[in-house]
Amino acid sequence: MEGGRESPWTRLPALMLVLLACAVASGDCRVVHVGEAHRRSMLANGLGSTPPMGWNSWNHFACDGNGEVVIRETADALVSTGLAAAGYRYVNLDDCWAEPERDAKGYLVANKKTFPHGIKALADYVHSKGLKLGIYSDAGYNTCAKAQPGSLGYEEKDAKTFASWGVDYLKYDNCNNGDLKPLQRYPDMSKALMKTGRPIYFSLCEWGDMHPAKWGAAYGNSWRTTDDIQDTWESMTSRADQNEVWAEYARPGGWNDPDMLEVGNGGMTNDEYIVHFSIWAISKAPLIIGCDVRHMSQNTYDIIANKEVIAVNQDRLGIQGKKVRMQGSQELWAAPLTGYRMAVLLVNRHAKDDAEITVHWDDIGLPTGTTVEARDLWLHKTLDAKFTDKMAFNLTSHTARMFVLTPLKSQMN
Ligand SMILES: *[C@@H]1O[C@H](CO)[C@@H](O)[C@H](O)[C@H]1NC(C)=O
Numbered sequence: 001m002e003g004g005r006e007s008p009w010t011r012l013p014a015l016m017l018v019l020l021a022c023a024v025a026s027g028d029c030r031v032v033h034v035g036e037a038h039r040r041s042m043l044a045n046g047l048g049s050t051p052p053m054g055w056n057s058w059n060h061f062a063c064d065g066n067g068e069v070v071i072r073e074t075a076d077a078l079v080s081t082g083l084a085a086a087g088y089r090y091v092n093l094d095d096c097w098a099e100p101e102r103d104a105k106g107y108l109v110a111n112k113k114t115f116p117h118g119i120k121a122l123a124d125y126v127h128s129k130g131l132k133l134g135i136y137s138d139a140g141y142n143t144c145a146k147a148q149p150g151s152l153g154y155e156e157k158d159a160k161t162f163a164s165w166g167v168d169y170l171k172y173d174n175c176n177n178g179d180l181k182p183l184q185r186y187p188d189m190s191k192a193l194m195k196t197g198r199p200i201y202f203s204l205c206e207w208g209d210m211h212p213a214k215w216g217a218a219y220g221n222s223w224r225t226t227d228d229i230q231d232t233w234e235s236m237t238s239r240a241d242q243n244e245v246w247a248e249y250a251r252p253g254g255w256n257d258p259d260m261l262e263v264g265n266g267g268m269t270n271d272e273y274i275v276h277f278s279i280w281a282i283s284k285a286p287l288i289i290g291c292d293v294r295h296m297s298q299n300t301y302d303i304i305a306n307k308e309v310i311a312v313n314q315d316r317l318g319i320q321g322k323k324v325r326m327q328g329s330q331e332l333w334a335a336p337l338t339g340y341r342m343a344v345l346l347v348n349r350h351a352k353d354d355a356e357i358t359v360h361w362d363d364i365g366l367p368t369g370t371t372v373e374a375r376d377l378w379l380h381k382t383l384d385a386k387f388t389d390k391m392a393f394n395l396t397s398h399t400a401r402m403f404v405l406t407p408l409k410s411q412m413n
Contacts, residue, residue, distance in 0.1 A: 054090025059290025092134030134169030140177030217254030231267030264291030
């Protein structure tokens with residue numbers, strides 16, 4: 001042996017003998033499994049190291065207008081507006097992209113009216129823009145809108161089809177499958193995607209019913225924790241609350257998903273959309289735009305293109321922010337960032353009253369005596385004042401302030 005050392009492999013037969021011997025002697029040499037909780041389960045497709053960013057057709061178009069013209073124009077708009085450069089790369093089809101029946105050989109076929117050139121041609125176009133294409137299917141016999149077949153029993157066939165078209169992302173619902181639980185079918189599609197060899201971001205969408213935060217990371221890159229969002233303040237804040245409960249389970253490669261963005265769809269005020277986007281960002285939620293980016297207002301653009309808020313979402317530490325203090329309708333959210341920095345979000349959820357919200361360092365986990373500089377992510381300005389141990393702000397109804405706090409280096413002496 002090289003260097004005269006015994007290779008561990010030469011000891012293997014001896015080890016097996018020992019195991020066999022003790023098994024015979026006492027029947028007590030059980031194989032010991034590492035506890036479920038200690039095992040690192042994670043989808044090894046290399047995707048989702050930060051939350052995915054992109055666009056999806058559902059929140060604005062639902063089944064109408066999910067066609068290749070809209071998708072191509074959306075890809076164009078993502079690039080021309082600068083949203084693609086800001087990080088929004090996935091262009092995702094939702095339900096209603098396929099013909100209602102599979103072809104004679106059992107393959108899914110793109111809807112001939114709305115996608116006359118097929119998905120492959122569309123993927124080629126989207127890729128030519130430097131973007132990625134996402135598609136939608138379902139772990140049932142039909143998709144949720146019942147407009148097209150689901151992938152139940154066709155997981156390998158459909159995964160291969162998606163991969164051959166150049167699909168980069170799959171949103172996978174759990175409708176119309178009788179009594180099947182997602183855990184009986186999501187692993188099948190996860191494995192089928194792996195077998196294609198193409199890295200395809202796998203977005204689990206079973207609406208949080210079976211607490212997917214507890215098992216989703218083994219099969220997908222993110223999992224919905226809530227029912228579908230509606231374009232209202234009540235719906236948005238309740239999705240935020242339901243998602244927050246699972247914060248400890250989020251990590252690079254596997255994220256909690258409180259559903260897609262409604263910013264720009266018109267049901268909330270501009271201030272409320274700022275609250276919406278801020279909470280999604282600090283929660284490390286997927287940032288999937290749901291408005292018509294071909295015709296958006298400057299206000300909408302200024303929210304979804306806010307690079308400083310996006311940077312909180314995409315921070316490499318990947319720690320989902322939590323509500324660290326609640327007092328009536330006043331909320332304080334915090335998330336550690338790389339470089340000893342801290343993201344904090346103040347939200348006044350009161351329907352009409354102003355609120356003075358105080359950030360205490362012991363609530364957000366900064367050591368007492370620490371002096372920080374505060375960057376205001378919506379005013380795009382570093383505040384003149386430095387803060388030690390606390391900071392306080394007045395907020396009007398349904399507004400947010402968002403800061404990144406950086407400890408001053410001069411303290412370290
Ligand atoms: C908030 O407003 C109240 C009433 O105007 C004022 O007394 C208080 O100083 C303000 N707090 C801050 C932090 O500006």
